[in-house]
Amino acid sequence: MNKQVLLAERPVGMPTDSTWTYQTTKIPEILDGEILVKNHYISLDPAMRGWIREGKSYIEPVEVGGIMRAGTVGEVIKVNNNPQFKAGDFVCGWGGVQEFTVTDGKGFHTVDPANAALESYLGIIGMPGMTAYFGILKVAELKKGDIVLVSAAAGAVGSLVGQIAKIKGCRVVGIAGGKTKCDYLVNELNFDAAIDYKNDNIYSGLKAHCPKGIDVFFDNVGGAILDGALTKLRRNARVVICGAISQYNSTSKPKGPSNYLSLLVNRASMKGMVVFDYQDQYPEAIADYLKWIQTEQIKSRADIYEGIENFNDLFLKLFSGEKIGKLILKVNN
Amino acid sequence: MNKQVLLAERPVGMPTDSTWTYQTTKIPEILDGEILVKNHYISLDPAMRGWIREGKSYIEPVEVGGIMRAGTVGEVIKVNNNPQFKAGDFVCGWGGVQEFTVTDGKGFHTVDPANAALESYLGIIGMPGMTAYFGILKVAELKKGDIVLVSAAAGAVGSLVGQIAKIKGCRVVGIAGGKTKCDYLVNELNFDAAIDYKNDNIYSGLKAHCPKGIDVFFDNVGGAILDGALTKLRRNARVVICGAISQYNSTSKPKGPSNYLSLLVNRASMKGMVVFDYQDQYPEAIADYLKWIQTEQIKSRADIYEGIENFNDLFLKLFSGEKIGKLILKVNN
Numbered sequence: 034m035n036k037q038v039l040l041a042e043r044p045v046g047m048p049t050d051s052t053w054t055y056q057t058t059k060i061p062e063i064l065d066g067e068i069l070v071k072n073h074y075i076s077l078d079p080a081m082r083g084w085i086r087e088g089k090s091y092i093e094p095v096e097v098g099g100i101m102r103a104g105t106v107g108e109v110i111k112v113n114n115n116p117q118f119k120a121g122d123f124v125c126g127w128g129g130v131q132e133f134t135v136t137d138g139k140g141f142h143t144v145d146p147a148n149a150a151l152e153s154y155l156g157i158i159g160m161p162g163m164t165a166y167f168g169i170l171k172v173a174e175l176k177k178g179d180i181v182l183v184s185a186a187a188g189a190v191g192s193l194v195g196q197i198a199k200i201k202g203c204r205v206v207g208i209a210g211g212k213t214k215c216d217y218l219v220n221e222l223n224f225d226a227a228i229d230y231k232n233d234n235i236y237s238g239l240k241a242h243c244p245k246g247i248d249v250f251f252d253n254v255g256g257a258i259l260d261g262a263l264t265k266l267r268r269n270a271r272v273v274i275c276g277a278i279s280q281y282n283s284t285s286k287p288k289g290p291s292n293y294l295s296l297l298v299n300r301a302s303m304k305g306m307v308v309f310d311y312q313d314q315y316p317e318a319i320a321d322y323l324k325w326i327q328t329e330q331i332k333s334r335a336d337i338y339e340g341i342e343n344f345n346d347l348f349l350k351l352f353s354g355e356k357i358g359k360l361i362l363k364v365n366n
Numbered sequence: 367m368n369k370q371v372l373l374a375e376r377p378v379g380m381p382t383d384s385t386w387t388y389q390t391t392k393i394p395e396i397l398d399g400e401i402l403v404k405n406h407y408i409s410l411d412p413a414m415r416g417w418i419r420e421g422k423s424y425i426e427p428v429e430v431g432g433i434m435r436a437g438t439v440g441e442v443i444k445v446n447n448n449p450q451f452k453a454g455d456f457v458c459g460w461g462g463v464q465e466f467t468v469t470d471g472k473g474f475h476t477v478d479p480a481n482a483a484l485e486s487y488l489g490i491i492g493m494p495g496m497t498a499y500f501g502i503l504k505v506a507e508l509k510k511g512d513i514v515l516v517s518a519a520a521g522a523v524g525s526l527v528g529q530i531a532k533i534k535g536c537r538v539v540g541i542a543g544g545k546t547k548c549d550y551l552v553n554e555l556n557f558d559a560a561i562d563y564k565n566d567n568i569y570s571g572l573k574a575h576c577p578k579g580i581d582v583f584f585d586n587v588g589g590a591i592l593d594g595a596l597t598k599l600r601r602n603a604r605v606v607i608c609g610a611i612s613q614y615n616s617t618s619k620p621k622g623p624s625n626y627l628s629l630l631v632n633r634a635s636m637k638g639m640v641v642f643d644y645q646d647q648y649p650e651a652i653a654d655y656l657k658w659i660q661t662e663q664i665k666s667r668a669d670i671y672e673g674i675e676n677f678n679d680l681f682l683k684l685f686s687g688e689k690i691g692k693l694i695l696k697v698n699n
Contacts, residue, residue, distance in 0.1 A: 089631075090631050276630070293622055302635050
């Protein structure tokens with residue numbers, strides 16, 4: 034039997050249990066060319082909130098009544114005439130929020146558990162890792178000596194952005210919510226400083242830790258934090274718009290950054306990114322990450338939870354700030 | 367005697383007559399190394415509103431009690447031991463809002479009235495012209511075939527931006543207020559279409575005239591127009607933030623662009639510019655303009671008013687939309 038999570042209705046504001054249909058179905062016979070994957074880990078990412086919204090975006094929205102889209106890593110347990118895979122292969126792909134996935138294998142690729150822990154393929158060497166790597170190196174055009182500010186800095190993407198910038202010889206300041214996360218950034222991840230936006234004023238934090246301003250702001254959050262960071266831009270600064278987690282569940286229009294004219298005064302740029310554009314270059318990023326992991330120059334952390342029936346509660350942890358690092362749902366123990 | 371306009375106080379919101387001190391003083395004897403310039407034309411530009419605001423910007427604010435800063439063009443009528451200038455020279459520089467300027471010549475350069483009408487040195491071959499040229503060609507990185515949207519399109523900068531984009535083989539749509547300006551754009555300046563934001567809905571105008579979206583948005587206005595344009599960005603679009611005339615006199619914080627996440631979805635960029643950064647390359651731009659004027663590929667228009675004592679009323683025309691093209695104050699007939 035296969036436990037699945039389907040999109041029941043498009044949520045207005047924060048998703049609730051009624052956003053989803055939880056169902057258990059029989060696993061169908063697989064057809065010619067198909068494979069059956071037993072999923073081990075399901076990825077939970079803030080971007081998923083965008084995928085259930087109607088309207089034009091960088092990807093088609095999940096259909097109402099369809100399996101909720103999610104990245105997965107799992108094991109191939111049955112193959113029906115598909116030369117690309119064999120039983121026992123571990124594969125990464127868009128398996129969706131379900132325990133088993135039947136697929137023709139399109140969009141799936143094999144991964145080697147000997148190279149890295151299986152869940153890493155959803156984190157540091159998966160979508161968040163690729164986002165951090167190409168976002169900070171290509172979109173922000175990071176240079177040695179840059180002063181780098183990162184929001185959601187204890188998250189799956191932000192934590193890697195900051196560590197890459199440290200490796201490249203930059204001063205790195207992270208913004209995160211709460212003392213635990215801020216301590217983690219400075220003590221574990223080698224950030225130069227952290228601003229606790231839940232307990233400190235963002236403006237005084239920036240004044241204290243970025244007295245010379247910032248060259249790069251890597252933003253995952255939007256709202257008041259983006260607005261604050263804009264006041265500290267240096268000449269030719271680059272703002273990377275990677276996400277806007279503070280706005281995703283808003284029932285009103287997103288709050289635009291009032292201080293955007295700082296772009297003019299400082300000849301600065303604000304640039305959006307979508308990680309899928311860099312797919313051809315993923316191998317380069319993965320090679321760098323595996324090297325950095327081995328040399329202990331970079332650390333990643335996953336918060337792993339079980340219980341597909343708790344999907345909504347877990348999903349909300351993306352927005353409540355209750356987790357550190359990459360959020361993962363483990364299925365099929 | 368010299369009629370002068372000084373900054374009396376920093377205005378909150380729209381400037382009024384009490385923002386300025388109007389005074390008449392005796393022209394002082396010029397000292398060793400100085401020249402006396404009889405100003406003919408004084409430039410009125412939206413950027414001047416920024417120069418009287420306190421706070422860090424790309425240029426020092428005008429001091430309270432100081433002569434109001436303005437670009438000028440005039441004739442040297444006295445020289446005291448300054449080898450760079452001679453009586454009878456025409457010069458362009460920061461003469462300020464006054465009939466006569468005493469200066470050591472720093473920041474002034476001679477201009478040739480045979481090359482172009484004297485007032486052009488404040489318009490098409492002056493600051494607005496340079497802003498348009500470098501903004502659309504360098505900052506927007508214009509490419510042949512781009513769909514270009516320009517706000518304040520009948521203004522000194524916007525009208526040139528659109529015409530340059532036409533010369534470079536682009537489709538150009540202008541946004542302006544009122545039928546007269548929109549007709550001017552399409553019938554006189556060769557724009558492909560115009561959206562009258564005062565009488566049409568900006569969203570339906572964009573839908574009608576930019577059905578395929580836009581590659582470049584050159585924004586002089588900010589506010590609702592910027593927000594609307596962001597919804598029409600194509601993949602890899604470039605937004606040039608040249609100004610935000612709708613926000614300059616606001617007594618509250620500027621309205622940030624709510625739709626800024628369109629930058630993410632469309633991998634687009636929003637970039638600020640300050641024309642002074644391109645000073646080294648002005649000669650290239652001037653040569654192109656003089657060629658385009660001669661071949662009648664480009665037109666420029668100045669709205670010229672007299673009466674330095676009406677400075678505040680004229681200044682407000684920058685924001686009320688009551689003029690077409692470059693706004694100029696003529697003094698010393």
